[in-house]
Amino acid sequence: MTEHGITESGTTTTAPLATTLDALRAALGADAVRVGEQISEHAMTDWTRHEPTRPAALLLPCTTGEVSRALAICHAARQPVVPQGGMTGLAGGAIARATDIALSLERLAGVEELDAASATLTVRAGTTLQTAQEAAEAAGFELALDLGARGSCQIGGNLATNAGGNRVIQSGTARDQVLGLEVVLANGDVLSSLGKMVKNNTGYDLKHWFIGSEGTLGVITRAVLRLHPRRATRHTALVALDHYDAAVSLLRRLATRFGNDIGAFEIMWPDFYDFGVKLTGTRSPFEAAHPLYALIEHAGFDADDAGERFARVLTDALEAGALRDAVIAQSVGDARALWAIRECTAEFPLKLDPINFDVSLPIGEIGAFVDRCRAALDQRWPGNEAYFFGHIGDSNLHLTVDGRSVPGVDHHAVYAFVYEMLRPLRGSVSAEHGIGSLKREFLPISRSPAELAAMIAIKRALDPHGILNPGKLF
Amino acid sequence: MTEHGITESGTTTTAPLATTLDALRAALGADAVRVGEQISEHAMTDWTRHEPTRPAALLLPCTTGEVSRALAICHAARQPVVPQGGMTGLAGGAIARATDIALSLERLAGVEELDAASATLTVRAGTTLQTAQEAAEAAGFELALDLGARGSCQIGGNLATNAGGNRVIQSGTARDQVLGLEVVLANGDVLSSLGKMVKNNTGYDLKHWFIGSEGTLGVITRAVLRLHPRRATRHTALVALDHYDAAVSLLRRLATRFGNDIGAFEIMWPDFYDFGVKLTGTRSPFEAAHPLYALIEHAGFDADDAGERFARVLTDALEAGALRDAVIAQSVGDARALWAIRECTAEFPLKLDPINFDVSLPIGEIGAFVDRCRAALDQRWPGNEAYFFGHIGDSNLHLTVDGRSVPGVDHHAVYAFVYEMLRPLRGSVSAEHGIGSLKREFLPISRSPAELAAMIAIKRALDPHGILNPGKLF
Missing domain, CATH: 3.30.70.2190 (Alpha-Beta Plaits)
Incomplete structure (x- = not known):
C-alpha cells in the first residue's frame, strides 16, 4: 500500500516484536498468544490454499475487551494485525504475512440472545454460521444467510466480507441481515452499536462502514442479526x-x-x-x-x-x-x-484446474457479455474449456476456465484478460467474494480514482497507522 | 460544532462573500446564483416552520458538473453550504443560517433511465418522489418508498435523510432502495458509483457512507433505485x-x-x-x-x-x-x-399544538415503555394529553403531546423529559426523521462518545474544512 502512503507492514513498527508480544501476553494471558509451532496450519491460509504463511503470532482473545487491549498495544507499536474468522475466504483477505500478527475470533464465539419479539439474534463474531442458523431454527425463525462454508465460516468473517451465498435473491447479502454491530477500531476504541431497531436515524449508520470492509477498518466482535419467519x-x-x-x-x-x-x-x-x-x-x-x-x-x-x-x-x-x-x-x-x-x-477443484470468476454486471447485460467473453476466449486460447453459470437475479455471473485446457498459460493472464472486458461496462470484479489480496490489482477496473481516493481517506481517518489488514483491498 | 474543532460558519471564510458569489456566477451563470429578495420563502425553512432564515445566497445548479464547480469554489473559500431538497424535513436539517449558502437540487431533476431487465430507475436528486413513483408504475413496477410528502420531497433528500415512511415493514427504508449513488464531495470531487448490481464487493460500499448523513458528508446528485414488482x-x-x-x-x-x-x-x-x-x-x-x-x-x-x-x-x-x-x-x-x-x-398541526416524537426501541420493549412514559408524564404534568401510536413492525413509536394541555411548559422541557427516558434503553431519539439541527443536543442519548468521535473523524476526513451543512447532526 506504499503507493497510497499507508504504512507498509514490518517497516515502521516502533517496538521490537518481542516487546509487543510481552505486552500482549500481559494483556491476554500467555495461552492466548501463540508463536512458531504453536500456530496451527489453519491460521496460515484460506480456502484458496494460497501461499500458506506462518504469521509472527496468533492472538486468541476471549472478549471484546481483550480485542480492544490487543489492538491498542499493536496500534501503539505500529504492528500490523490481520483479523481471522473461519479462513474459508476465496480472496486471500485473511492470510497474514510473516511479519503480521493474526487475530483469531474463534474464542469469542457463541449466541448471546435470541429475542423473539424483535426477531433478532445477538451473536459473537467467532460463532459459526451454522451455529447461528441452528439457534434461529430452534426458535422457529430462519437466518437468511447461507453458504457452502456454513460449518466453518464465522459470522464476523461473513459480515467483514459482506458474504452473498444462496439466499441473496430473496433476502439480500450479509449486510442486509445486520441491525446492530460492535466493532473495535485500530486504536482499541470500542464502537458498540448493538441496537435491535429496524429504524434508527441518529447520525451516520456506523455498521455499514465496517460490513464489507474486509477487516481494514475495524475488527467486528458482536452483531445483532435480523431473523426472518421460516419458509414452510x-x-x-x-x-x-x-x-x-x-x-x-x-x-x-x-x-x-x-x-x-x-x-x-x-x-x-x-x-x-x-x-x-x-x-x-x-x-x-x-x-x-x-x-x-x-x-x-x-x-x-x-x-x-x-x-x-x-x-x-x-x-x-x-x-x-x-x-x-x-x-x-x-x-x-x-x-x-x-x-x-x-x-x-464443489467437484471443480478435484476434477479440473479451476480459474474462477465471480463478477457482476447489470442483469440485462449478462447474456451479451457471456457471448462476447466466450468468443474472445476462443479467439485468444482456441480449445479452452469455460463454464458459465450465475445467480442472475442478483446480477452475479460465475465463470470457471479449466486451466488444463490452456496449457502453459499463467492463471494471471486469464484473470487479466476477462477482468479487462468488464472495464468499459463498469462491471464488478468481485460480486461476493471480496478483493482481499488476490484481486487487489484489478480493483481499479471497478472503482474510479475518485472512489479509491475517498476509500483511502476513510481508511486513514479510522486507522491512521495502517495496522489493520495491510496489503488487502488497496 | 466548535467543541469538536470543526469550522464554525462565518468565522473562518478565506474570501469575502462577494468574491465567492462572483466566482459562483462565473461558474454557474448569474441566473443560478440568487441573493436577497430573489430567494423564495421556500428556501428559508422546512415543514417544521422553524425560524425562517434567508441564506446569504441560493444556488440552482443544473448538472453534477455545476454542483462540483460550486462546491470546489466554496471549499476553497471555506464557505458553508447547506444542501436543500424539497424542504419537507421535520428536523431542521436543510435550514440554512444567514451566513450559509443554500444549494438547491431542484433544477437537477428528472428520470434518466428505467432499466426493466435490471429493475432499476436512474434519477437525478431533485426529482420528486412522486415523479419517480409514477415512472416506476408506468413500467409495471413499484418504488417501495412512500411518504406523505411524496409530491414535494425529492429523492436526494429522501436518501440524505434515509427516509422511512409507509412501506418500511415490507421493503425497508430509503437506504434499502439504493443500488448506485453519485455524490459530490465537499472539495468538488465526484464519486460516481451508479452501478445497477445487487452484489458488488469491490472495496468500501461508498453509498452507505452518504445515505442518512443529512448532507454533512457530500451532496447526492443521482441515484440508481431498485424497483419491486407491483403488488396486485x-x-x-x-x-x-x-x-x-x-x-x-x-x-x-x-x-x-x-x-x-x-x-x-x-x-x-x-x-x-x-x-x-x-x-x-x-x-x-x-x-x-x-x-x-x-x-x-x-x-x-x-x-x-x-x-x-x-x-x-x-x-x-x-x-x-x-x-x-x-x-x-x-x-x-x-x-x-x-x-x-x-x-x-395530518390534522394535528391544525387541531392541537403538537410536540412530536419519533423514537425507536426494540419491538418487545415498546409496550412497557409506553406504560412507563404515560405514567411519568401524568406524574410530571397532570392533565397532559398524549397520543401514542407507531409502526411497531419497524420498532418505531410515535408520541404526540398536545402543548395546550401543558400550559406554560416549554416544548423543550417535554422533549428533554421523554428523550431522557430512552437513555437507559439505548433507544433512538430519531427513528426516521433524522437529527438535523433540532435534535442535535439529544444525539448523545442514542450514541456513545466513541460513536460520536468516529463520526467526527469521518466528517473531518471527507469535509476537512467543515463546509457541508455545519451545525447539523453534531
Whole structure:
C-alpha cells in the first residue's frame, strides 16, 4: 500500500516484536498468544490454499475487551494485525504475512440472545454460521444467510466480507441481515452499536462502514442479526429456455406472481449444464439439448397450494411460448437431483484446474457479455474449456476456465484478460467474494480514482497507522 | 460544532462573500446564483416552520458538473453550504443560517433511465418522489418508498435523510432502495458509483457512507433505485387486542403465514384511537372500547384468493383468543375509512399544538415503555394529553403531546423529559426523521462518545474544512 502512503507492514513498527508480544501476553494471558509451532496450519491460509504463511503470532482473545487491549498495544507499536474468522475466504483477505500478527475470533464465539419479539439474534463474531442458523431454527425463525462454508465460516468473517451465498435473491447479502454491530477500531476504541431497531436515524449508520470492509477498518466482535419467519414450503423446477432474454423475462414474470418467494434463479449455459450432468453421473431430465437452463426454487409460506400455484405459473409460461420445456421436482429426491447439477462446482477443484470468476454486471447485460467473453476466449486460447453459470437475479455471473485446457498459460493472464472486458461496462470484479489480496490489482477496473481516493481517506481517518489488514483491498 | 474543532460558519471564510458569489456566477451563470429578495420563502425553512432564515445566497445548479464547480469554489473559500431538497424535513436539517449558502437540487431533476431487465430507475436528486413513483408504475413496477410528502420531497433528500415512511415493514427504508449513488464531495470531487448490481464487493460500499448523513458528508446528485414488482392486491383490517404482547404475537403469526406480504402493522393506543375517531368524525367500527388497536394491511401478488386467506388467518386468530375483535374492509371505501383514523395525524398541526416524537426501541420493549412514559408524564404534568401510536413492525413509536394541555411548559422541557427516558434503553431519539439541527443536543442519548468521535473523524476526513451543512447532526 506504499503507493497510497499507508504504512507498509514490518517497516515502521516502533517496538521490537518481542516487546509487543510481552505486552500482549500481559494483556491476554500467555495461552492466548501463540508463536512458531504453536500456530496451527489453519491460521496460515484460506480456502484458496494460497501461499500458506506462518504469521509472527496468533492472538486468541476471549472478549471484546481483550480485542480492544490487543489492538491498542499493536496500534501503539505500529504492528500490523490481520483479523481471522473461519479462513474459508476465496480472496486471500485473511492470510497474514510473516511479519503480521493474526487475530483469531474463534474464542469469542457463541449466541448471546435470541429475542423473539424483535426477531433478532445477538451473536459473537467467532460463532459459526451454522451455529447461528441452528439457534434461529430452534426458535422457529430462519437466518437468511447461507453458504457452502456454513460449518466453518464465522459470522464476523461473513459480515467483514459482506458474504452473498444462496439466499441473496430473496433476502439480500450479509449486510442486509445486520441491525446492530460492535466493532473495535485500530486504536482499541470500542464502537458498540448493538441496537435491535429496524429504524434508527441518529447520525451516520456506523455498521455499514465496517460490513464489507474486509477487516481494514475495524475488527467486528458482536452483531445483532435480523431473523426472518421460516419458509414452510420449497418447490424446485428446471426449465429450458431459448436465450438469455427469455430468462430475464421469466425472472420478471415470476417476481410479478410470487414477489420474493422466488428463492433461487440459477442460470446454466449449456457448457456448464452438460459438464454438470457428466460430472454428477446423472441423466438430463430433458431429452433434447437446449440453449439455456434455469434452476428455480419457490420458497414460500402457504403450505396448502404453493406447489400447485408454482406449477400453474410455469405451465402458463410454457403454453405462452416463454419456455421450451420444464421439469418440476415431485419429491425431495427429485429436487436434490436437479440441484446436484448446479452444485457440481464443489467437484471443480478435484476434477479440473479451476480459474474462477465471480463478477457482476447489470442483469440485462449478462447474456451479451457471456457471448462476447466466450468468443474472445476462443479467439485468444482456441480449445479452452469455460463454464458459465450465475445467480442472475442478483446480477452475479460465475465463470470457471479449466486451466488444463490452456496449457502453459499463467492463471494471471486469464484473470487479466476477462477482468479487462468488464472495464468499459463498469462491471464488478468481485460480486461476493471480496478483493482481499488476490484481486487487489484489478480493483481499479471497478472503482474510479475518485472512489479509491475517498476509500483511502476513510481508511486513514479510522486507522491512521495502517495496522489493520495491510496489503488487502488497496 | 466548535467543541469538536470543526469550522464554525462565518468565522473562518478565506474570501469575502462577494468574491465567492462572483466566482459562483462565473461558474454557474448569474441566473443560478440568487441573493436577497430573489430567494423564495421556500428556501428559508422546512415543514417544521422553524425560524425562517434567508441564506446569504441560493444556488440552482443544473448538472453534477455545476454542483462540483460550486462546491470546489466554496471549499476553497471555506464557505458553508447547506444542501436543500424539497424542504419537507421535520428536523431542521436543510435550514440554512444567514451566513450559509443554500444549494438547491431542484433544477437537477428528472428520470434518466428505467432499466426493466435490471429493475432499476436512474434519477437525478431533485426529482420528486412522486415523479419517480409514477415512472416506476408506468413500467409495471413499484418504488417501495412512500411518504406523505411524496409530491414535494425529492429523492436526494429522501436518501440524505434515509427516509422511512409507509412501506418500511415490507421493503425497508430509503437506504434499502439504493443500488448506485453519485455524490459530490465537499472539495468538488465526484464519486460516481451508479452501478445497477445487487452484489458488488469491490472495496468500501461508498453509498452507505452518504445515505442518512443529512448532507454533512457530500451532496447526492443521482441515484440508481431498485424497483419491486407491483403488488396486485391490498386488504385492510382493524383488530382489537388485549395488550401489547398480543400485538407482537399477532405480528409474528402473520409473518409466519404471509412473510413480507404484510404491508402495514400500525398500532394505536386508545388515547390515539379515540382522538382519531373524534377528529375524523367517523364512528368506531367496534361497539366496545378496547385496550389496543392494530391497523393491518396485506399487500400481495395473488389476486385469486389473497383476501380470503388473509381473512381466514385473522378468523383463526380470533377463534384462538389471540384477538378480541376484527373488522375486515370489504371495499376500498371501507379501507379508506379505517386508514382515516390512523392518518388523523395530518390534522394535528391544525387541531392541537403538537410536540412530536419519533423514537425507536426494540419491538418487545415498546409496550412497557409506553406504560412507563404515560405514567411519568401524568406524574410530571397532570392533565397532559398524549397520543401514542407507531409502526411497531419497524420498532418505531410515535408520541404526540398536545402543548395546550401543558400550559406554560416549554416544548423543550417535554422533549428533554421523554428523550431522557430512552437513555437507559439505548433507544433512538430519531427513528426516521433524522437529527438535523433540532435534535442535535439529544444525539448523545442514542450514541456513545466513541460513536460520536468516529463520526467526527469521518466528517473531518471527507469535509476537512467543515463546509457541508455545519451545525447539523453534531
